[in-house]
Amino acid sequence: MVSFTRILFHQRSQALSTIKATGIRPLRSLLYVPCSSPKFLAKSLEENVASSDTIIYDLEDSVPISRKKEAREDLVSFLKANPYLKTRLAVRINAVGSGFEEDDLASIFSIFPSSPSSSNFTPLSPLKPEDHSSTPPLPVIVIPKVDHPAHLSKVASLIKEARGRSAEVGSRVPLIASVESAESLWNVGDIAGWRGEGCQMSGLLFAAEDFCASTSILRSPSRVELLYARSRIVMAAKAFNIAAVDMVCINYKDENVLKEECEEGRRLGFDGKQAIHPAQISRIQSSFSPSLSEIHRATRILEGMEAAELENKGAFGLDLGGGKAIEMIDEPMVKAAKRVVQVANLLGMTDKALSSTTDTDEGPSPHGP
Template sequence: MDPRLRPYRSVLYIPASKERALDKARNLPVDAIIFDLEDAVSADEKENARETLKAALSQGGYGARVRIVRINGLDTPWGHADAEAVKDMDADVLLLPKVSSAADVDALAAITGDIPVWAMMETPRGMLNAAEIAAHPLMTGFVMGTNDLAKELQTRFRPDRLPMQTSLGLCLLAAKAEGLIIVDGVYNAFKDDEGLIYECEQGRDLGFDGKTLIHPAQVEITNTAFAPSEAEIDLAGRQIAAFEEAEARGQGVAVVDGKIVENLHVATAREILAKAEAISALQEG
């Protein structure tokens, strides 16, 4: 599967210290898993969590799900050992928390070499340095850490996330400029389906590739929200057909449903169909 088309609709946090959760994750219909050595693991479990996670990843069974390991920060007592341990784990990506500059990624790479890196974007300085972080040669994805960011910004909760929009926008611009994956922050009220739907739709409209999740109950809603809808797939097919027909007549513009269709619309339509096919292939696999 083309990595640029690979779905990241649902990215579920799993505590690396919980064997039962690690096992259950093998059968969840998520696109990616963040195996968490940081916030989800208490201080007295940190060392054991590394061994538990290494054993689970060695056992395998996670299929096509992207395996992401979030370590503790290098400024903590556990970060350096986490980074060393990940080098021997069967993981796809290393997730570094509280990235504030490209120098943070350099410090990690000095330990982990050329392992692909994702950045937790969750500090004001990280927002201001998003472009340089995204441009780092090892950087392949951003994860919005909206809980920590809200704390740092001293914002109030609003369903429309107005206080977050500048930060979300800066990270989206940086990620899109460098061709990175970017996934939205978590929605804490995991029993509030209506609120989750609203935030997923907002995130999708903003341009996020998917959303991080704290509970398996959130997976279905998120997978649906970040996948092309049947209406979008139908329209994309009709736009492509109409444009190709117009080209055959020597014209550079078509009309579908009373709206102009040009090259840029056709490019978007092809991306929609390719993403739908990639999701289908992932589900079948």
């Protein structure tokens, strides 16, 4: 138990150092909140909604063209009245070329012109009054219909103009690009690797319904026709060390379908999943968090490798117990184990792992269903 505890807390220190250096942290649930009505905005303060790791206030698809201006004004009024939310703040603007994107960004950054970078903002637990700086952190900007890097450069230019000279030196606005077309998927590596002044490419998001409409793909319950697109998005994101966010489960009242999609998405390498209803948050968060069995296994791997290194060995056999075979462990599996324990620490699961000595069935197995 002493070694188990030491490893967990050592990995916590390393995880926090990584966060400080890169701004990368676990991203699980991203819930859309329509800006089409002040009622929806007010509901986003309720605990069942605010429990999402990220809330995306949507100015795009959920708002009819006739209400774009009113929705934008409603969102600005709401954020002025509630500058310190309990979760990471994101805003989905209208697409480049829609005619609305410039006003969207000008309105948003009229509130956050000189805010510190949101990479310094930890969304995993509620903010306390003493956590508040003089200005709230910058929002994440979700950009729909990003077909090529030029769309990102255009948004960066508009953000720079909107923030003006009051922007804090060194602060960068996080961007998440939405992959929605064949052209977008073809260019996804260039999109993921984009760099621009004043902004930071932070993630890729898969908009499955728009993608199917663009490519004439016919959806099936198995989702097999989307495996290539989803895998390509994950690989592009991992290549540039940014987040990969899986598609919306449109069957939001079917818990079994949501569970299947979440577990499949995690096995594919996604970091989180979009949500369209508060009832989806809990399942998404549990699926994209390490289970207690994964944490215990990861810690045993780290303990075993420490012992092997003392004997100048680069690998060792992990006894699976219960009369099962011994599994050979080497450096790639150690890296994966470190990631599991770091994520567990960042999600506040350390105490639960320390107090538990039994496996749990929450979350998908890292080796498949």
